Amino acid sequence: MKAVGARLPRYDGVGHATGRTVYVDDVRVNGMLHVKALRSPYHHAAIKRLDTSRAEQMPGVAAIVTHADVPLLVYGHLSALGIPADEPLLGKEDVRYKGQPIAVVAAEDTDAAQAAVDAIDIEFEELPALFDMRKAFDADAPQIHHWGTIYPHFEGEMNVRQIRKGNVEQAFEQADRIIQGVYRPAAIEQMPLETQVGLSVPEPDGRFTIYSCTQALYFSMGVVAAHLQMPLNKFKFVGGTVGGGFGGKVDTATETLCTLLAQKSGRPVKWRWTREEEFLCSSTRAPWHMEIIDGVTSDGWILGRKMLTLHDSGGYARFSPYGVTKHSFHHTGAYTIPNLHFDGYVCFTNRVPTSAMRGYGVTSVSFAVETHMSRIAEELGVDPYELRLKNANRIGDTSPNGIRYMDPSTVDVLHAIAGATDTELAAPYSDATREMRSGEWLPGHLVGQLSHSEDH
Amino acid sequence: MAIHTGRGIASIEYPTGMNQNGDPSQAWIKVKPDGRVDVFSGTSDIGNGSKTIQTQIVADTIGVPYDWVTYDNSNTDSSPVCTGTFASRATFVAGKAVLKAAQRVRERILEVAGQEMEISPEDLEIDDGEVMAKGAPTKKLSVGDVAAAATWGHGELITGTGAQLNPYAAISDPTTGEVDGVPHAAISYAACAAEVEVNDETGEVRVVNLTQAYDVGKAINPALVEGQIEGGAIMGLGLGVLEDSYPYYPSAEHRGADFGSYYNPSSADLPELHNIIIENPSADGPYGAKGIGEMSNNAQPAAIATAVYDAVGVWVTELPITPERVLRALDARDAGGGPRREGKHVIFDEELSINTVGTGKTWTAEV
Numbered sequence: 001m002k003a004v005g006a007r008l009p010r011y012d013g014v015g016h017a018t019g020r021t022v023y024v025d026d027v028r029v030n031g032m033l034h035v036k037a038l039r040s041p042y043h044h045a046a047i048k049r050l051d052t053s054r055a056e057q058m059p060g061v062a063a064i065v066t067h068a069d070v071p072l073l074v075y076g077h078l079s080a081l082g083i084p085a086d087e088p089l090l091g092k093e094d095v096r097y098k099g100q101p102i103a104v105v106a107a108e109d110t111d112a113a114q115a116a117v118d119a120i121d122i123e124f125e126e127l128p129a130l131f132d133m134r135k136a137f138d139a140d141a142p143q144i145h146h147w148g149t150i151y152p153h154f155e156g157e158m159n160v161r162q163i164r165k166g167n168v169e170q171a172f173e174q175a176d177r178i179i180q181g182v183y184r185p186a187a188i189e190q191m192p193l194e195t196q197v198g199l200s201v202p203e204p205d206g207r208f209t210i211y212s213c214t215q216a217l218y219f220s221m222g223v224v225a226a227h228l229q230m231p232l233n234k235f236k237f238v239g240g241t242v243g244g245g246f247g248g249k250v251d252t253a254t255e256t257l258c259t260l261l262a263q264k265s266g267r268p269v270k271w272r273w274t275r276e277e278e279f280l281c282s283s284t285r286a287p288w289h290m291e292i293i294d295g296v297t298s299d300g301w302i303l304g305r306k307m308l309t310l311h312d313s314g315g316y317a318r319f320s321p322y323g324v325t326k327h328s329f330h331h332t333g334a335y336t337i338p339n340l341h342f343d344g345y346v347c348f349t350n351r352v353p354t355s356a357m358r359g360y361g362v363t364s365v366s367f368a369v370e371t372h373m374s375r376i377a378e379e380l381g382v383d384p385y386e387l388r389l390k391n392a393n394r395i396g397d398t399s400p401n402g403i404r405y406m407d408p409s410t411v412d413v414l415h416a417i418a419g420a421t422d423t424e425l426a427a428p429y430s431d432a433t434r435e436m437r438s439g440e441w442l443p444g445h446l447v448g449q450l451s452h453s454e455d456h
Numbered sequence: 457m458a459i460h461t462g463r464g465i466a467s468i469e470y471p472t473g474m475n476q477n478g479d480p481s482q483a484w485i486k487v488k489p490d491g492r493v494d495v496f497s498g499t500s501d502i503g504n505g506s507k508t509i510q511t512q513i514v515a516d517t518i519g520v521p522y523d524w525v526t527y528d529n530s531n532t533d534s535s536p537v538c539t540g541t542f543a544s545r546a547t548f549v550a551g552k553a554v555l556k557a558a559q560r561v562r563e564r565i566l567e568v569a570g571q572e573m574e575i576s577p578e579d580l581e582i583d584d585g586e587v588m589a590k591g592a593p594t595k596k597l598s599v600g601d602v603a604a605a606a607t608w609g610h611g612e613l614i615t616g617t618g619a620q621l622n623p624y625a626a627i628s629d630p631t632t633g634e635v636d637g638v639p640h641a642a643i644s645y646a647a648c649a650a651e652v653e654v655n656d657e658t659g660e661v662r663v664v665n666l667t668q669a670y671d672v673g674k675a676i677n678p679a680l681v682e683g684q685i686e687g688g689a690i691m692g693l694g695l696g697v698l699e700d701s702y703p704y705y706p707s708a709e710h711r712g713a714d715f716g717s718y719y720n721p722s723s724a725d726l727p728e729l730h731n732i733i734i735e736n737p738s739a740d741g742p743y744g745a746k747g748i749g750e751m752s753n754n755a756q757p758a759a760i761a762t763a764v765y766d767a768v769g770v771w772v773t774e775l776p777i778t779p780e781r782v783l784r785a786l787d788a789r790d791a792g793g794g795p796r797r798e799g800k801h802v803i804f805d806e807e808l809s810i811n812t813v814g815t816g817k818t819w820t821a822e823v
Contacts (some may be wrong), residue, residue, distance in 0.1 A: 003512035003522040004743050007679040011507040011527060043708060098708065132706040137816030155630035163633035169823040175800065178821050182805035185757065185775040187701035188694065189718060215500050216540025217532050232532075240529035242541075245502035246691075250542055276713045284701045291809060291819045308810065308819040325627075326475035329639060334469040341823055342633070351708055356542055358691065359750040362470055363757075367695075370466035370758030371773055374765065379802055384762070388467050401633045409645035409671035409736050414467050416669035416732045417649045421463075434736075 012241065023243045024197045024211045025272050032199070033062050033106040035254075035261065035271035036113035038120050039281060040095035040102060043129040043350040044144055047091060051121040052103060058119055060112030063265035065257060066103045067092040071229040077250075077318045077355070080222060084153050086145070087316035087353070089227055089256060094127070096144060096315030097352050099281035106261040106269045133289055133312045133347035144315070144350055151317055151346035154325075159345065161321075161328045163400045166339030166449070168295070171304025174445075175295030179376055182291050183368035187284040187312070190357060194243025195278040198254030199270040200262040208259050212239040213249055220252040227256045228263075235259075247356035248283050251318070286323065286354035287312040288364035292372045295339075300382040302391050303445050304339030307331055309365075313346045314353035319360070320346045326361035332400055333369035334410040335391040338449040340400055388414055389429045396436040396450050404451040408434055457657035461664075464762025465649045470751030472741070473641030474543045478624030481550035482536035483557045485514065487565070487614040489607040491585065491600030493518060493525045495557075498538030499550040500529065504749050505680040506546040510554045512676055513742050517558035518565070519582030520599055536617075544747030547676060548641050551742040552620040560616025568610060569602045642738040642746040645671040648689075648755035651727075652763040656786060659779030661697045661764055663725070666756060669732035673746035678733060681748060685731045688752020694721045696757040697777045773805055 015021035052064045067073055067090045076085025091102040103120055107113035128142035135141055136149040143149070152159045172178055199211040214220035217237045225232050242249055254271040261269040273282070289310040295303045309327060313320035324344040331342050359366070377384040392410035399405065411434045418425055428440065437446060473479060483497040495514050501507045507527050515522040529535055538550050566577040569587040573580070579590050587602055589595035606612045625637035651665040666689050675681045698719045704710055712718025737744025757775055765771050770785035795804040801821065811818050 003515040004676050005674070006512070006522075006677065008508060008512060008522060008677055010505055010680070011511055012501065129708075131708055132813065134810045134813040135816075137810075137814055139816060141816070155627050158630055161633070162631055164631060165633075172821055172823070178801045180801065180803045180821065181771075181773060182808040183773045184808060185695065186699070186705065188699040189701055189712075189720070191718070191720060214540075215502050215542055216538070217498050217500060217529075217535070218537045219540050221532055235532070237532040238530060240498075240500050240531070240535075242500050242502040245500070245541070247542060249502065250540060275715070279713045279718060280711060287702070287705065289810070293819075293821050295821075306819075306821065306823065310810070322475065326471070328633060329475060330469065330471070334467050334645060351702075358688070359470070359754045360543070361475070362468075362751070363695070363754045366466070366468045366470075366754040367757040367761070367775065370468065370755070371761045371771070374464060374466075374758065374762035375771065375804065378765070384465055388465075392467070393469065401635045401639065403635065403638055405643070407736055407738060408469070408643065409734060410467055410469065410647075412734055412736060413645050413647035413669040413671055414465075416734060417465065417647045417667050420667045420669070420730055420732060421649045423649075 021241060023194055023241065024199060024213050027199055027211050029201055029268040032268045032270050033108065033265060034110045034113055035104050035106050035269060036110060036117045037101045038103040038117045040091060040098055040100040042095060042124055042126050043098050044096055044127040045124040046094050046127060048125050049123040054121060055105065055116040055119040058116040060108035061105060061116045062267060063106045063261045064103060065260045065264060066090055069260055070227055072227050075223065075226045078322060083321065086147060097350055099352060104257045104261060106265055129350035131349050133310045133349055136347040145348040149348050151321055154321060161324050161344040163328050163340050163342035165400060168304040168306050168339045168341040171339035172295040175303050176298040177379065178293060178295050179379055180293045181372050181375055183371060185288050185364050185367050187287045187354065189279060189284055190246045190248035190282060192244030195273040195275060196253040196282055197272040198258045199268065200258035201268040202262045202266060207234050207236060208262060209236045209238060210255050210259060212237050212255050213242050214239055214252060215242055215245040215249040219250065220255055223252040224256045224259055228259065246358045247360060250356055251283055253282060281352060283318065283353050283355035285357040290364065290368040292368055294372065294376060296376055298380060300380055300387045300390055301443055301445065302335060302337050305332065305337050306341040309344040310347050312349050312351060312354060314349055314351040316353045317346065318353045318355045320354065323361040327365050329401060330362045331365050333366065334393055336393050336397040336446060338445055385414060385418055385425055386429050389432045394434050394437050396452065398449050398451050404453060460654045460656060460767040462654065462763040462767025463649065463651050464759045464766055465647065466755040466758040467647040468751060468755045469643050469645050470544065470754060471640035471643050472548045472747035473545045473622060476625045476639045477622035477641065479539040479545060479549060480619060480621040481538045481553040482619040483553040484536060484617040485557045485561050485615060487561060487603045489604050491524065491598065491603040493520060495525060495527045495554060496535045497529050497550060497554055498532065498535040499546050500541045502541050504541060504546055505677065506541060506550065508680060509547050509676050510551055513551050513555050514558045517555050518562045520585045524585060544749040547745050548741045548747050549620050551745065553618045555742045556618025557616045560618065561614060564614045564616060565599060565602050568606045569597055572602065572605050573597055642741055644746040644748055644751055646751055646755050648759040650756060650759035650763045652760055652767055654764055654767040654782065656768055659782035661777050661782060663693050663697065663727045663760055665728045667730040669734055670748055671734040671736050672748045673738040673741050674735050674744035675733050676743060676745055681733055682731050684748045684752045686729050689729055689756055690721045691753035692756025693725060695753060695775060696760040700776055771804065
């Protein structure tokens with residue numbers, strides 16, 4: 001029997017279903033310490049004083065780590081790509097979201113660790129906060145980030161991710177209708193059953209064995225190695241089986257601090273976030289704000305699109321510039337629009353930093369584009385299938401950044417759901433294919449964008 | 457009070473692999489003396505099923521039964537680099553790394569078998585754990601015997617490595633977004649038809665049916681593909697009508713901090729699901745596969761929003777489509793609200809626009 005194409009049961013399904021799979025929290029090591037974190041109670045505040053000396057004397061406390069203990073304090077999710085970093089592993093001069101960690105305590109049990117956290121002497125000065133990304137551009141917006149309220153490090157040190165293609169001005173002049181709408185998907189929780197958890201074990205040979213719930217073993221190992229300024233052979237990451245990860249488990253939320261505490265105490269250190277911490281302190285999907293302006297003909301061709309996207313990054317950048325770039329590459333959805341003017345911004349607010357989550361950068365634009373398509377169909381009185389089949393990506397069409405579509409299936413998937421819902425399509429829409437445009441499928445405005453190259 | 461039924465569709469695309477590529481995965485495989493196969497890959501399985509998928513790919517590529525293959529992704533000492541399980545890359549990018557490693561192992565098995573059988577390796581094939589002469593299937597040697605011969609006779613280890621790296625596509629012109637290469641490994645496509653019921657007194661939206669079609673290139677494991685389609689559909693339903701980390705947005709207060717105070721889908725919210733798998737093979741993917749993992753929660757929110765309009769005639773373009781938002785939209789409709797029309801311009805949602813809420817930036821049709 002061939003395995004490929006077969007409905008084989010999940011390789012590790014029996015273990016999951018019978019509770020015998022070993023997850024990070026199932027691993028117990030002799031002498032293991034437990035962690036609690038001092039987190040910011042404010043959305044935005046300056047740290048005026050931080051003194052752990054009293055907490056260090058508390059019973060059961062083995063080690064406390066603050067910003068002063070981290071060899072490389074600021075290392076970003078995109079640092080490996082050479083993109084500047086902004087987020088300290090632990091708050092130093094200021095905190096930019098409620099729940100931001102400032103110090104971590106490793107103690108004999110969680111109660112002792114929490115008592116020591118409560119004994120840390122800290123003084124804040126609360127600062128004005130920003131929550132609505134639409135106000136990030138305002139002259140009187142609170143200054144909440146050392147880079148300003150808008151991320152400034154896209155290529156060419158631009159503060160905007162731009163797409164420009166064709167001539168939108170001309171497309172809007174030629175359009176019969178210009179239809180404008182605003183689309184705002186909310187932040188949602190990652191909500192894995194397994195909260196963020198890590199265990200770092202100092203080995204006699206000077207290495208650390210790190211049990212991790214990461215979605216990306218080598219990425220996370222690189223993050224720990226960078227913060228500790230140590231080579232990769234000092235670490236063995238153990239994992240590969242994750243109790244739910246939808247993007248947030250790339251964050252490497254516990255591994256570095258566990259290892260710093262293990263290094264300082266000489267003992268194994270486990271940190272399992274509580275359910276409340278998982279909800280309130282781990283990264284969420286981002287809120288997005290999108291404004292689409294489309295120039296269309298009466299019979300449903302989309303001639304041009306002007307689009308503004310704001311992405312709420314929360315207090316730090318994390319993966320947000322990557323997410324907005326990916327978003328920009330896909331802002332025409334499953335359709336071919338030859339004239340484009342796109343501006344995308346990463347806006348800082350005082351939310352918990354947002355990060356990658358299933359569909360990163362594109363879930364937002366799929367909602368905006370498709371709801372807008374439905375509105376266009378309704379405004380023009382054009383059948384929603386016909387509007388989509390007309391503008392659907394076909395072989396030889398080019399993407400917003402000029403890449404040839406090799407094997408687009410917009411037509412096939414639309415035909416499939418029409419068939420499954422007993423929706424009758426009229427000719428020529430019932431006979432549409434994904435093959436290269438010609439005849440009635442190739443109106444004048446789409447001629448110039450075609451690519452005949454087989455290269456890509 | 458009345459329950460109104462509505463339908464809406466959406467059609468989407470989604471890239472496989474990291475945007476702009478440049479995300480390597482590597483694998484290595486060794487064969488035990490009885491022919492059983494050990495795969496070492498660094499791909500975390502987050503529930504996406506990559507352990508199963510990669511094991512299937514290795515079994516067929518070498519030509520041994522599925523249950524001969526052991527898959528180990530447990531640690532970084534034994535497994536090489538995998539950039540990670542995200543960006544819908546595990547089946548395509550990491551799957552291609554194990555496929556390449558398995559091809560090398562197959563070549564090595566054929567070389568050793570060729571010496572044992574005194575037949576040129578090009579004239580041999582492997583199927584179901586047996587090495588056979590092409591056209592003369594009675595001339596055969598089991599892969600176990602080949603591995604034993606390698607171990608005890610030839611003093612060799614049958615092993616193979618593989619790596620997949622789609623080259624990084626840099627943005628060559630940041631003012632236009634032009635790239636200097638292909639910025640994705642493949643693109644997958646999907647469409648969703650949603651049917652909803654809207655209660656015009658309570659504002660509640662109930663999703664009753666999601667009919668969805670996904671082009672995944674090749675379904676390496678159709679049961680796991682359906683799992684992605686259905687799991688993603690429920691996540692998309694949550695995005696569409698239930699979930700919000702900031703229920704009093706833009707305020708960051710009063711967040712849900714446990715399963716009881718955060719509104720997410722449960723089995724009571726399950727609609728009827730109708731899944732269709734389409735296989736338009738990708739040029740480069742393992743067995744023609746493309747990614748499906750992430751896109752499966754992308755199409756539902758728009759299909760649901762459109763179905764709500766179809767049911768009660770209001771566009772709710774802030775997610776989630778809560779009862780409160782539906783009722784406010786119905787009130788606005790009854791008060792004569794709607795888009796502003798000016799010449800050929802039709803302007804929806806002005807109250808939500810940065811033009812209204814902010815003072816530092818405007819966004820209009822003027823270019």
